[in-house]
Amino acid sequence: MPSETEVRTALQAVHDPEIPVLSIVDLGVVSAIRISGADVEVDILPTFSGCPALGFMTEAVRRKVAELPGVEAVKVRLCLDPAWDTSRISARGRLALQSFGIAPPGDAPACPYCGSRETRLASSFGPTRCRSVYYCDSCRNPFEQMKAL
Amino acid sequence: MEIGRDLDGGLRAVLREYVLSLADDELVLGHRDSEWCAFAPLIEEDVAFASIAQDEIAHAQMMLGMVQDLGGPGPDALAFGRASSAMRNAVLLERPNGDWAYSLTRHLVYDIADDLRTEALLRSRERSLVLVAERMRREERYHLEHGRTWVRALAHGGREALLRLQHALDRVAADSFDLFRPIAWEGALVRAGILAEEPSRLWEPFVARVQAEVGPFGLTFTPGRSGPHGRAGEHTPDLDGLLRTMGEVWRSDPHAIW
Numbered sequence: 415m416p417s418e419t420e421v422r423t424a425l426q427a428v429h430d431p432e433i434p435v436l437s438i439v440d441l442g443v444v445s446a447i448r449i450s451g452a453d454v455e456v457d458i459l460p461t462f463s464g465c466p467a468l469g470f471m472t473e474a475v476r477r478k479v480a481e482l483p484g485v486e487a488v489k490v491r492l493c494l495d496p497a498w499d500t501s502r503i504s505a506r507g508r509l510a511l512q513s514f515g516i517a518p519p520g521d522a523p524a525c526p527y528c529g530s531r532e533t534r535l536a537s538s539f540g541p542t543r544c545r546s547v548y549y550c551d552s553c554r555n556p557f558e559q560m561k562a563l
Numbered sequence: 564m565e566i567g568r569d570l571d572g573g574l575r576a577v578l579r580e581y582v583l584s585l586a587d588d589e590l591v592l593g594h595r596d597s598e599w600c601a602f603a604p605l606i607e608e609d610v611a612f613a614s615i616a617q618d619e620i621a622h623a624q625m626m627l628g629m630v631q632d633l634g635g636p637g638p639d640a641l642a643f644g645r646a647s648s649a650m651r652n653a654v655l656l657e658r659p660n661g662d663w664a665y666s667l668t669r670h671l672v673y674d675i676a677d678d679l680r681t682e683a684l685l686r687s688r689e690r691s692l693v694l695v696a697e698r699m700r701r702e703e704r705y706h707l708e709h710g711r712t713w714v715r716a717l718a719h720g721g722r723e724a725l726l727r728l729q730h731a732l733d734r735v736a737a738d739s740f741d742l743f744r745p746i747a748w749e750g751a752l753v754r755a756g757i758l759a760e761e762p763s764r765l766w767e768p769f770v771a772r773v774q775a776e777v778g779p780f781g782l783t784f785t786p787g788r789s790g791p792h793g794r795a796g797e798h799t800p801d802l803d804g805l806l807r808t809m810g811e812v813w814r815s816d817p818h819a820i821w
């Protein structure tokens with residue numbers, strides 16, 4: 415029978431397909447994990463409701479947990495309670511976003527390229543559901559920020 | 564958490580009607596929003612309208628899932644398989660996109676209505692309604708801000724822009740009562756604690772909020788208590804066209820798995 419820590423550690427290897435450096439554990443979408451004998455049930459909190467990566471992440475979680483020794487059945491449940499919000503992203507997750515060139519959520523983001531605070535919102539709606547577009551007045555690059563939710 | 568598990572059959576049926584009307588508003592407007600993709604005046608707005616469309620349709624999908632839990636068919640069959648007479652959206656949302664001023668004005672007015680409606684849902688006794696409303700409100704505030712920013716920008720765009728905005732507001736006003744028209748069974752939902760107050764009681768706060776939003780630009784919002792009755796299934800040929808396009812792929816093979 416696997417331990418909850420083993421399951422969580424395994425899930426560190428599942429990534430958001432749109433932000434490949436960010437694990438779904440650090441994204442804060444893995445909620446409760448229930449283990450009973452060889453059966454594991456994982457609660458996943460959907461991020462943005464129109465997120466097309468959700469189905470992919472659910473299936474990846476199921477496959478990853480099924481690989482653990484001693485696991486026979488895996489059930490992944492989508493759960494709206496508690497509601498996911500961007501405060502659930504861990505400190506390591508925020509650093510991963512930054513290194514990927516996406517400013518973490520929060521007011522007046524610093525430019526992920528040059529660190530300048532001279533930035534302004536260009537559009538709340540970016541290339542994916544969860545990102546807005548900013549412009550850096552110092553290094554004159556557009557960059558993306560994960561929207562606060 | 565499944566909705567309405569401990570409700571009697573009659574209440575489940577009226578709650579299903581109510582949730583269906585909310586879902587249909589989001590679904591139909593979401594489809595109209597998607598029609599701006601590749602046609603908006605700026606590429607940022609192609610992206611913005613496509614994103615907003617994704618949100619609205621995802622919200623519709625969540626609520627159609629609740630309709631299924633309350634004893635209806637699945638979300639796909641509800642979205643793609645109904646005739647217009649079975650649609651419960653307000654007629655305002657099925658009108659063609661018109662010009663840029665009309666699309667933005669309609670969205671802003673609808674987003675204000677939706678804000679009031681979802682805020683009231685937060686006080687529901689049904690936990691699943693509260694959770695869906697919370698989720699929607701986090702995303703809808705970006706829509707509200709988008710509409711506000713654009714209406715403000717257009718209002719400073721000179722005489723023609725103002726005339727077009729006022730014309731758009733007049734057209735939206737003529738269709739607005741549909742959003743909050745009293746419904747025969749709304750009292751039953753309030754008595755059961757499912758809704759904190761009758762949706763029709765939001766009408767006056769709604770009109771006041773829209774007027775407060777547009778008044779500073781010299782614009783007026785003066786809707787009457789009349790107009791079309793989409794909630795009763797009375798729709799325009801424009802909705803038939805929309806449903807034909809939206810359901811085309813699904814109808815080619817309703818049992819296909821995507």
Ligand SMILES: [Zn+2]
Nearest residue numbers: 525528550553
């Ligand atoms: Zn910079």
